[in-house]
Amino acid sequence: DSGVTQTPKHLITATGQRVTLRCSPRSGDLSVYWYQQSLDQGLQFLIQYYNGEERAKGNILERFSAQQFPDLHSELNLSSLELGDSALYFCASSVGDSYTGELFFGEGSRLTVL
Amino acid sequence: TQLLEQSPQFLSIQEGENLTVYCNSSSVFSSLQWYRQEPGEGPVLLVTVVTGGEVKKLKRLTFQFGDARKDSSLHITAAQPGDTGLYLCAGQGGSYIPTFGRGTSLIVHP
Numbered sequence: 001d002s003g004v005t006q007t008p009k010h011l012i013t014a015t016g017q018r019v020t021l022r023c024s025p026r027s028g029d030l031s032v033y034w035y036q037q038s039l040d041q042g043l044q045f046l047i048q049y050y051n052g053e054e055r056a057k058g059n060i061l062e063r064f065s066a067q068q069f070p071d072l073h074s075e076l077n078l079s080s081l082e083l084g085d086s087a088l089y090f091c092a093s094s095v096g097d098s099y100t101g102e103l104f105f106g107e108g109s110r111l112t113v114l
Numbered sequence: 115t116q117l118l119e120q121s122p123q124f125l126s127i128q129e130g131e132n133l134t135v136y137c138n139s140s141s142v143f144s145s146l147q148w149y150r151q152e153p154g155e156g157p158v159l160l161v162t163v164v165t166g167g168e169v170k171k172l173k174r175l176t177f178q179f180g181d182a183r184k185d186s187s188l189h190i191t192a193a194q195p196g197d198t199g200l201y202l203c204a205g206q207g208g209s210y211i212p213t214f215g216r217g218t219s220l221i222v223h224p
Binding site: 002004035042043044048058090092102103104105106107108 | 146147154155156157158162202205212214216217
């Protein structure tokens with residue numbers, strides 16, 4: 001158990017819909033990272049928050065947004081969903097700005113868009 | 115964007131065999147991590163290497179960071195079915211955000 005909690009574990013929805021994925025980091029961790037994992041692309045970095053502020057952006061689509069709340073939990077919002085958005089979405093946390101690159105991952109949220 | 119190439123992509127072996135998987139890049143990394151991911155789970159950190167030429171051992175797993183800090187290898191001795199999983203390497207370069215390779219999928223048959 002990494003200490004990172006993600007909900008929901010599975011989500012099935014239709015094209016055009018909007019979903020919210022939630023992540024609670026390990027106790028004491030200030031940074032939250034979101035990654036998308038698909039068979040053809042591997043693990044792709046989406047976005048990072050540190051202590052409530054956006055710190056780094058990766059290959060995140062404009063239809064996607066995220067935020068980190070004062071209690072440090074984070075939400076990833078995916079809107080106008082397309083079939084290609086079907087993937088595993090992982091949240092990871094680290095104590096600081098991940099100086100050493102060591103991340104602790106949740107179990108992921110599997111999104112299926114029909 | 116730093117690209118990490120992992121090889122082989124797939125590996126299917128018998129229990130007791132030895133194996134090596136590779137992680138290569140044209141970029142220099144300040145640190146590199148190896149993770150193992152099992153089906154339905156998130157990646158779990160195995161090790162971090164930071165110094166060129168560094169070798170770290172974790173029971174039957176030996177990790178090496180290349181002298182130029184552009185590549186790494188993971189060697190497993192006497193593989194066991196419990197070693198089955200997806201092995202991912204991740205590197206930090208100019209950006210501290212870890213970039214992941216696509217992984218090596220290992221199956222160890224009893």
